[in-house]
Structure formats: structure tokens, C-alpha cells
Amino acid sequence: MSEPLLSIENLITRFPTKRGRLTAVDGVSLTLERRETLGLVGESGSGKSVLGLSVMRLVQPPGMIEAGSIRFAGTSLLDLSTDEMRRLRGQRLAMIFQDPTATLNPVLTIGEQIGEVLRWHLPSIGPAELRERVVEMLDRVGIPNARQRFGDYPHEFSGGMQQRVIIAAALILNPALVIADEPTTALDVTVQAQILDLLRRLKDGEPETAIVLVSHDLGVVGEMCERIAVMYAGNLVEVAPADDILDDPKHPYTVGLIASIPRLDREVGALNPIPGRLADPVTPPPGCKFHARCAHAFERCRVERPVLKTLVPGRQVACHLHD
Numbered sequence: 001m002s003e004p005l006l007s008i009e010n011l012i013t014r015f016p017t018k019r020g021r022l023t024a025v026d027g028v029s030l031t032l033e034r035r036e037t038l039g040l041v042g043e044s045g046s047g048k049s050v051l052g053l054s055v056m057r058l059v060q061p062p063g064m065i066e067a068g069s070i071r072f073a074g075t076s077l078l079d080l081s082t083d084e085m086r087r088l089r090g091q092r093l094a095m096i097f098q099d100p101t102a103t104l105n106p107v108l109t110i111g112e113q114i115g116e117v118l119r120w121h122l123p124s125i126g127p128a129e130l131r132e133r134v135v136e137m138l139d140r141v142g143i144p145n146a147r148q149r150f151g152d153y154p155h156e157f158s159g160g161m162q163q164r165v166i167i168a169a170a171l172i173l174n175p176a177l178v179i180a181d182e183p184t185t186a187l188d189v190t191v192q193a194q195i196l197d198l199l200r201r202l203k204d205g206e207p208e209t210a211i212v213l214v215s216h217d218l219g220v221v222g223e224m225c226e227r228i229a230v231m232y233a234g235n236l237v238e239v240a241p242a243d244d245i246l247d248d249p250k251h252p253y254t255v256g257l258i259a260s261i262p263r264l265d266r267e268v269g270a271l272n273p274i275p276g277r278l279a280d281p282v283t284p285p286p287g288c289k290f291h292a293r294c295a296h297a298f299e300r301c302r303v304e305r306p307v308l309k310t311l312v313p314g315r316q317v318a319c320h321l322h323d
């Protein structure tokens with residue numbers, strides 16, 4: 001069997017805080033195949049964004065990756081120099097962030113900002129070719145009158161159009177892996193649907209690109225992804241094909257996430273949030289980190305931390321109920 005595109009082993013990422021070390025990613029192991037679309041879900045603070053940033057080597061100091069390995073297309077990312085990693089980002093790895101206004105530079109035109117990605121990675125590219133490639137990419141992500149809008153500034157674009165620009169910048173060099181971190185959260189619902197549809201179409205048109213879609217919304221991820229990894233308090237608690245997770249979730253936390261998806265056939269106000277709060281990442285409880293919120297917790301759950309085990313090929317769960 002060929003090596004997966006991405007292979008993460010026992011990754012630990014921590015941040016020092018006044019209260020002690022905060023473990024955002026706590027021993028995560030995960031693989032991603034070429035061309036796969038994987039959804040990474042969990043509540044805010046579950047560590048999914050930090051996992052994405054860790055893969056990109058964009059964790060801001062004093063936060064740091066303390067242990068583990070990340071292999072991408074046969075290369076150990078944690079062994080690369082800062083310059084080598086910078087070259088890889090944009091060209092082979094790309095990240096789409098949640099808030100386009102925070103990502104785009106307000107004093108540079110849209111064309112300049114996307115062109116900068118090309119210039120950095122292809123220094124010999126001429127201005128005419130650069131302009132053509134940027135216009136073509138803007139066109140592909142659905143910016144109307146792309147040629148005329150090349151010289152516009154970010155404030156002249158709506159939030160949805162700005163996110164399209166970010167996606168254009170991320171995809172212009174046909175990266176092998178795109179990590180999209182809550183790419184629609186800052187947008188209203190109709191624009192959200194358009195951006196997801198765009199990502200789906202771009203994915204179909206770019207059969208070589210694998211996508212990790214980071215989201216707190218299992219409904220969104222279920223529509224977009226072939227496989228889903230569920231994260232809770234820094235740990236992966238369930239990994240399985242999307243249909244299996246949605247039809248037959250095994251981990252009580254996944255069951256809770258699915259029950260909390262708003263549905264049109266439920267009465268207004270009849271949401272089912274998971275009771276309690278996310279485990280403290282500085283002083284996590286002993287045993288299963290979910291036990292204080294779990295209706296199925298029993299004695300063993302309070303003392304022994306469950307590890308991710310394979311139930312059947314392709315399905316993994318970390319819960320004592322399934323031992």
C-alpha cells in the first residue's frame with residue numbers, strides 16, 4: 001500500500017498559560033489519503049483548529065508542538081527548516097481561515113494579494129502571465145467580472161466574495177492538501193451554502209487535492225466529507241466514514257453532537273445541547289475527559305482514559321463501552 005498523503009502520529013501541542021500548560025492537541029494520530037475529504041469536528045476549544053495549525057507549522061509561540069510526528073507526502077514536516085516549510089506552504093499545503101477580513105491585507109488590491117502567492121513560489125513569472133493566472137482563478141471561484149476586479153481592494157468585496165478570494169489564493173498553485181478552518185462560520189447562511197458548494201465543485205475539478213474541513217457543524221461536514229474525525233478536548237474520540245458516523249455514531253459525544261444539529265422537523269427551541277462544559281485543557285479530569293458529561297459513564301470511565309481503537313476496518317472509537 002502507498003503511504004498516506006498525511007500521517008500524524010501522537011501529536012501533542014501545548015500553550016503555556018498562567019494556570020499551567022494548556023494541552024490543545026493531546027496525542028492525536030490520524031491519516032489522510034490523497035484526494036480524500038475529511039471533516040474534523042468538535043465544539044469550540046476541542047483542539048481542531050490547533051491541529052490544523054500544527055500541520056501547517058503555524059502554531060504561534062509560545063505555543064509549540066511538543067511531541068509526535070507529521071509526515072506529508074513522505075516528508076517529515078517537523079524536521080523542515082522555517083524556509084523549507086514556507087516554500088511548502090502555498091505550493092503543496094494551503095490553509096483557508098475563518099475570517100476573510102482578518103486574512104486579507106486592506107491596503108493591497110485583490111490581484112496583488114493573490115499574485116503575491118504566485119510571485120513568491122514562481123519568481124520567474126512575468127506580469128502578464130501572473131495577471132492571467134490570477135484572473136483565471138478569480139473566475140473559477142465565481143468572482144464576476146474578474147478582470148475588472150483585479151485592482152479592487154478588499155473593502156470593495158462582500159464577506160462571501162472576500163472568502164472566495166481567500167480560496168482563490170489558497171488554490172492557485174493546486175496544493176495537494178487544503179485545510180479549511182471553519183471557512184463559512186463568519187458568513188450568513190445563504191453565502192455559507194454558496195461557499196460550500198464552491199469548495200465541493202473545486203474539489204471535483206481538482207481531483208488531486210485532499211481537503212480537511214474543520215467545523216463545529218456536523219451537518220455541514222456530513223454533506224461535504226467522505227470521512228469524519230470527531231475531536232473532544234484535544235483527543236480524537238471517533239473516526240469513521242461520514243455515513244457511518246451520521247447513521248450509527250458509536251461515541252456518546254458524537255451522539256450528542258448529532259442530537260444538537262438543528263432540524264426543521266423539531267419544534268422551535270427544541271435543541272438538544274450536550275450538557276456541561278468542555279473539559280479543562282489545563283487540568284483535565286482523570287479517566288475519560290468526557291465522563292462528567294456522559295450519561296453512560298461508569299466507574300472505569302472515571303479512572304482510565306480510553307484510547308482510540310479499531311472496531312472494524314475504517315472505524316475507530318475511544319470509549320470503554322466499545323472495548
Ligand code: SF4
Pocket residue numbers: 251252253288289290291292294295296297298301306318319320321
Ligand atoms: Fe462515556 Fe465512559 Fe465512553 Fe467516556 S469512556 S464516552 S465516559 S462511556
